[in-house]
Amino acid sequence: LRSSAVPVGVVAAALLVLSGCGDNIGGVIGVHPPEGTGLPSFSGISASPSRAKAGNAVTITFTASETLGSHPTVTVDGNVASLISRAGLGYTYRYIVMGSESEGSATIQVSGTDPAGNSGTSTGSVKLDFTGPVFSAVSGNPDPAGLLDPTMTVTFTVSEALLGSPAVTVAGRPATRTSLARDPYTYTYTVGGTEPEGAAIIGVIGYDSAGNPGGARGTAAFDRTPATIDS
Incomplete structure (x- = not known):
């Protein structure tokens, strides 16, 4: 009895046919094409x-x-x-x-x-964010301020975090922020002696973290009239 070698490829093809194109039949393990791993994310x-x-x-x-x-x-x-x-x-x-x-x-x-x-x-x-910050409780102390008490402290609160420090003016002149604390913010203004006497506007302008502007006004007063002493 003589035997002849059968090419490996022929055997593999026969197994796939017998197994129903890749299913496991009679202990023969078929080969399936790879499937998708799922939805894109x-x-x-x-x-x-x-x-x-x-x-x-x-x-x-x-x-x-x-x-x-x-x-x-x-x-x-x-x-x-x-x-x-x-x-x-x-x-x-x-x-x-x-x-x-x-x-x-x-x-x-x-x-x-x-x-x-x-x-x-x-x-x-x-x-x-389409809404600007809201400033409130803008005030100056002392009120009035004068040459004998020349340093005015300006305080106010704000509704949200700001993009940098707001700009504060007293009678149109800039005040200086003196504290990094917030709520309230604290600024000072030194009376120079040329401010108009009487009521003055405290102006506050600032921007929230999205860049929306907001502002408010308060009032203070200057009194540069020297006190008189009746004789």
Whole structure:
């Protein structure tokens, strides 16, 4: 009895046919093509600035989990953002804040589809702020101030964190911030002797962290008339 060698490729092909194109039949383990790992997702969704006002251009960046069939769709509070650039799986979009969006935390939604037709969506957020800071309790002490008591202390409170120090004037002249503490803010103004006598306006102007302006006024007085002593 003579035997002849059968090529390995022929045996492998026969096994696949007998196994029903890759199923496990009669102890023969078939070979399946790889399947998709799931829906595409998007990570690292970030917005700059993270707090924006009307007119601001918000830059949105993120990374896709896999190569997509087309560019993803990005919306902010339901409004479409524009693609700026792509580098590998990284994307950059831009959104111009209109001011008609809902104020507060706005949803950034990123949706995309891979070449197999699987669709996925991920979300992030950006803070939209259209309201300026509110200043209150603006006052000067002493009231009135004069040459004998020339240093006026100006204090006030504000409704939210500010972008830098607010500008304070007394009778149109600048006051100086003397404390880094907030709520109240504290400024001083030194009487120069040329201020108009009588009532004076204390003006306060500042910007919140999104750049929205706000301001308030208070009143103080100057008394430069020397005291008289009746004889």
